[in-house]
Amino acid sequence: MAKFNLNINGEDKTVDVDPSTPLLWVLRDHLNLVGTKYGCGIAQCGACTVHFNGSAVRSCQLPVSSLEGSKIRTIEGLSENGDHPVQQAWLEIDVPQCGYCQAGQIMSASALLESNPNPSDEEIENAMNGNICRCGTYSRIKAAIKAASKSQIA
Amino acid sequence: MKTIKASGIGNPIDRIEGHLKVTGKAKYASEFPVENMVYAQGVNSTIAKGKITSIDTSEAEKLDGVLAVITYKNAEKLKNYPKDMTNFSLTTVAPVFQDRQVHYYGQYIACVIAETFEQAQYACRLVKVTYEEESPDIHLDKNRGKAYKPGDSADFSRGDMDAGMREADVTLEQTYTTPIEHQQPMELHAAIVNWNDGKVKMYANQQILNQATTSISETFGIPKEDVQIITPYIGGGFGSKLNVYKHITMATMASKMIGRPVQITVTRHQMFTNTGMRQFDEQEMRLGAIKDGSLTALAHHTTSHTAKNLQYFEACGNVSKMLYKTPNNAVTHRLIPLNIQCPSSMRAPGEATGSFALESAIDELAWKLKMDPIDFRIKNDTQVDMGADKPFSSRLLVECLRIGADKFGWENRKMQPGTNKKGNWLIGYGVSAASRRAPYMKTSAKIVLELNEAALNANIKMDATDIGTGTYTIVAQTVSEYLGIPVENVKVEIGDSEFPVTPGSGGSWGAASYCNGARKACENAIAELKKKQNITESEEIEVAELLQQNNLTTFEAEGTAEPSEEYKKHSVFSFGANFTEVWVDKDTGMYRIKRMVNVGSAGKILNPKTAYGQIIGGLTMGAGMVIAERTQVEPNYGNFITRTLADYHVPVNLDLANIDVVFLPEEDKIANEMGVKGIGELGITSVAASIANAIFNATGKRMRDLPITPEKLIEAGLEPGVA
Numbered sequence: 001m002a003k004f005n006l007n008i009n010g011e012d013k014t015v016d017v018d019p020s021t022p023l024l025w026v027l028r029d030h031l032n033l034v035g036t037k038y039g040c041g042i043a044q045c046g047a048c049t050v051h052f053n054g055s056a057v058r059s060c061q062l063p064v065s066s067l068e069g070s071k072i073r074t075i076e077g078l079s080e081n082g083d084h085p086v087q088q089a090w091l092e093i094d095v096p097q098c099g100y101c102q103a104g105q106i107m108s109a110s111a112l113l114e115s116n117p118n119p120s121d122e123e124i125e126n127a128m129n130g131n132i133c134r135c136g137t138y139s140r141i142k143a144a145i146k147a148a149s150k151s152q153i154a
Numbered sequence: 155m156k157t158i159k160a161s162g163i164g165n166p167i168d169r170i171e172g173h174l175k176v177t178g179k180a181k182y183a184s185e186f187p188v189e190n191m192v193y194a195q196g197v198n199s200t201i202a203k204g205k206i207t208s209i210d211t212s213e214a215e216k217l218d219g220v221l222a223v224i225t226y227k228n229a230e231k232l233k234n235y236p237k238d239m240t241n242f243s244l245t246t247v248a249p250v251f252q253d254r255q256v257h258y259y260g261q262y263i264a265c266v267i268a269e270t271f272e273q274a275q276y277a278c279r280l281v282k283v284t285y286e287e288e289s290p291d292i293h294l295d296k297n298r299g300k301a302y303k304p305g306d307s308a309d310f311s312r313g314d315m316d317a318g319m320r321e322a323d324v325t326l327e328q329t330y331t332t333p334i335e336h337q338q339p340m341e342l343h344a345a346i347v348n349w350n351d352g353k354v355k356m357y358a359n360q361q362i363l364n365q366a367t368t369s370i371s372e373t374f375g376i377p378k379e380d381v382q383i384i385t386p387y388i389g390g391g392f393g394s395k396l397n398v399y400k401h402i403t404m405a406t407m408a409s410k411m412i413g414r415p416v417q418i419t420v421t422r423h424q425m426f427t428n429t430g431m432r433q434f435d436e437q438e439m440r441l442g443a444i445k446d447g448s449l450t451a452l453a454h455h456t457t458s459h460t461a462k463n464l465q466y467f468e469a470c471g472n473v474s475k476m477l478y479k480t481p482n483n484a485v486t487h488r489l490i491p492l493n494i495q496c497p498s499s500m501r502a503p504g505e506a507t508g509s510f511a512l513e514s515a516i517d518e519l520a521w522k523l524k525m526d527p528i529d530f531r532i533k534n535d536t537q538v539d540m541g542a543d544k545p546f547s548s549r550l551l552v553e554c555l556r557i558g559a560d561k562f563g564w565e566n567r568k569m570q571p572g573t574n575k576k577g578n579w580l581i582g583y584g585v586s587a588a589s590r591r592a593p594y595m596k597t598s599a600k601i602v603l604e605l606n607e608a609a610l611n612a613n614i615k616m617d618a619t620d621i622g623t624g625t626y627t628i629v630a631q632t633v634s635e636y637l638g639i640p641v642e643n644v645k646v647e648i649g650d651s652e653f654p655v656t657p658g659s660g661g662s663w664g665a666a667s668y669c670n671g672a673r674k675a676c677e678n679a680i681a682e683l684k685k686k687q688n689i690t691e692s693e694e695i696e697v698a699e700l701l702q703q704n705n706l707t708t709f710e711a712e713g714t715a716e717p718s719e720e721y722k723k724h725s726v727f728s729f730g731a732n733f734t735e736v737w738v739d740k741d742t743g744m745y746r747i748k749r750m751v752n753v754g755s756a757g758k759i760l761n762p763k764t765a766y767g768q769i770i771g772g773l774t775m776g777a778g779m780v781i782a783e784r785t786q787v788e789p790n791y792g793n794f795i796t797r798t799l800a801d802y803h804v805p806v807n808l809d810l811a812n813i814d815v816v817f818l819p820e821e822d823k824i825a826n827e828m829g830v831k832g833i834g835e836l837g838i839t840s841v842a843a844s845i846a847n848a849i850f851n852a853t854g855k856r857m858r859d860l861p862i863t864p865e866k867l868i869e870a871g872l873e874p875g876v877a
Contacts, residue, residue, distance in 0.1 A: 037182075102175055
């Protein structure tokens with residue numbers, strides 16, 4: 001075990017865990033931030049996506065020991081009241097069905113829009129390709145990203 | 155009764171739990187804070203058949219944090235399957251560690267309980283097992299002699315098949331195969347179980363709570379009322395969470411043994427070996443038609459596999475009993491017991507796979523007859539379910555086909571394959587007809603009315619579940635409609651087995667059943683309040699006013715809705731038509747699904763937004779059947795080669811086409827009082843055939859084995875008659 005200082009959603013946190021613990025389990029088991037989901041454990045499904053210094057990463061493959069000095073943002077910290085343009089577009093277009101993969105989808109989508117405010121269809125498909133949704137909400141994900149992009153630009 | 159305040163059924167309102175799902179606040183089974191909780195993890199067998207000769211748990215037990223290891227040696231005695239080849243049903247018991255036998259690769263043989271998830275996982279690797287290994291039955295081909303008929307419902311016949319084939323001008327005999335597939339909902343199976351003084355309370359992601367409590371109580375020999383399951387949100391089911399699987403038994407047994415709440419989360423690997431799958435199906439089709447396109451004969455024979463000690467089959471042939479008018483019809487299902495886990499329901503069991511065979515064969519026969527495949531289907535339409543000898547409650551299949559054709563631009567389709575080209579792309583159009591039984595089952599609900607100043611609030615409770623389908627929203631809309639209050643004033647409480655009994659989510663019966671149960675509770679509340687004041691049933695009066703007249707601020711009522719006699723006299727199905735455009739690269743066999751149009755006739759649509767989601771989800775999973783999904787079984791050892799999301803491929807964002815979904819305006823009052831029919835499985839039904847038929851139209855190649863991968867497409871030859 002070792003102590004790690006983390007900056008999560010703008011707050012400084014200290015956790016005492018094994019250095020190899022993936023960020024996903026630090027979030028879920030030690031900080032009770034369960035919005036980030038466990039889907040596969042091998043970075044193949046995207047359910048655990050968070051922002052690492054603004055980029056979308058898979059937290060199930062990110063050891064806590066690699067995080068000192070970086071800024072982590074999870075679904076809980078994306079917006080104050082759940083009103084980030086991506087979250088609003090998600091609601092309006094009724095993207096979530098079972099909802100389990102959606103935190104990961106939203107974190108991938110919001111990271112995409114931060115780096116590319118007006119993505120093309122192809123750019124959306126490529127950026128979102130690593131986030132699996134078994135309910136099959138893909139066409140709505142595309143539509144919602146476009147809607148969020150428009151509302152952000154406007 | 156309807157007032158302008160009501161935002162009732164039929165409106166595309168936003169999902170009422172949507173905010174929780176976009177902020178990460180919806181709580182799933184493994185996420186409830188429970189004091190003093192420990193973790194369990196299962197150990198899986200590494201042989202497919204044999205006997206455990208020794209199991210050494212000493213090293214695992216010595217590990218820091220490990221509290222116990224359960225094996226067949228120290229497991230409590232549980233109720234076993236009542237007989238050999240018991241039907242695997244929603245209430246089947248889930249015994250584990252009752253003997254030393256191993257029936258399939260990955261079977262649970264031990265369970266570790268530890269203070270942390272990591273300790274439990276690591277300790278599983280320290281359990282040392284030796285086996286007396288036997289040669290497993292893995293191949294269908296090597297075990298054909300063991301095929302048997304799984305009960306009377308497996309076979310059906312009408313007329314004289316052979317005579318029908320002799321009478322035909324054109325015949326078709328072809329075999330279609332579909333692989334083992336896995337449901338793989340994104341949320342892993344998980345449970346937090348607390349055994350407390352003989353009573354069990356668990357958070358567990360089960361689709362059908364009433365039957366799950368029966369299974370668990372019978373497994374442990376305790377009263378059903380002593381088992382409580384809570385599951386407000388379920389991260390997808392697709393059939394995988396219908397039955398009670400053995401991780402539930404392990405966690406329950408562990409909690410009883412340790413005296414603490416136990417959490418179990420199965421791994422993605424275990425989601426392949428221990429929580430169900432769609433079986434491999436080999437479907438032999440025989441069809442005959444005369445020159446004008448009338449079918450004279452239709453036979454559908456399915457061979458599949460089941461476990462060595464449990465029986466399950468998806469009824470692929472049922473669709474061939476009812477979809478088309480044919481005087482001569484034969485359907486059979488045969489099972490071969492193999493050393494592979496027991497199959498189970500996966501979205502539209504029977505229909506998804508059966509309609510791939512039937513709707514591909516229909517397309518092939520249309521080609522042989524030189525008929526347009528839509529005209530051929532319309533020619534053989536029937537308003538009577540010939541398999542059940544009952545009229546359909548409503549059937550707008552012809553309308554779905556015609557309206558879909560129009561919307562899709564079917565008139566631009568070239569009859570001759572390979573003639574619509576764009577550069578290196580060969581473009582093809584395909585069609586298929588969809589049908590899915592739309593059951594409606596006995597459902598109870600309790601409504602609590604509360605008058606707050608002049609505002610009426612309602613709280614409805616039922617043991618329904620929401621697996622992403624929109625249950626919360628459509629139930630709220632129903633209450634809003636029948637009480638005449640805004641949907642914001644309705645609180646929906648579901649996902650608790652202590653609430654009034656519903657049939658749960660599965661089999662496309664959820665929406666119709668839940669909403670009619672909710673309707674009945676509302677109607678009963680109003681009727682009881684009117685009766686107290688001697689107000690006639692027909693008089694229109696606001697519910698808030700009724701409460702005031704009764705000097706009440708709160709009132710409770712229950713209701714149970716049940717199918718009518720008319721329902722029982724009819725066959726109740728939802729219908730649809732799928733249209734697909736594919737582009738196939740003529741050199742590499744790579745192909746893209748460019749667009750899909752789906753037209754559905756499914757009674758009254760409760761909420762177009764959530765309903766649309768069900769159809770696109772079904773189409774996506776159906777596309778997965780064609781482009782990627784296949785579980786590969788190692789032929790000697792019987793383990794699944796594809797057992798992660800890295801090698802079991804499911805559709806992703808890049809794969810999906812532009813999808814257009816249309817619902818025909820309809821109310822089917824025979825189906826139920828609200829005119830509602832299920833749509834959860836309609837979308838996946840027959841979409842595979844529509845894609846395969848489009849590939850034929852593009853390339854002239856008939857692809858009868860799913861998934862259709864580029865190398866299969868390259869190797870396939872042209873059909874006779876293709877220029």
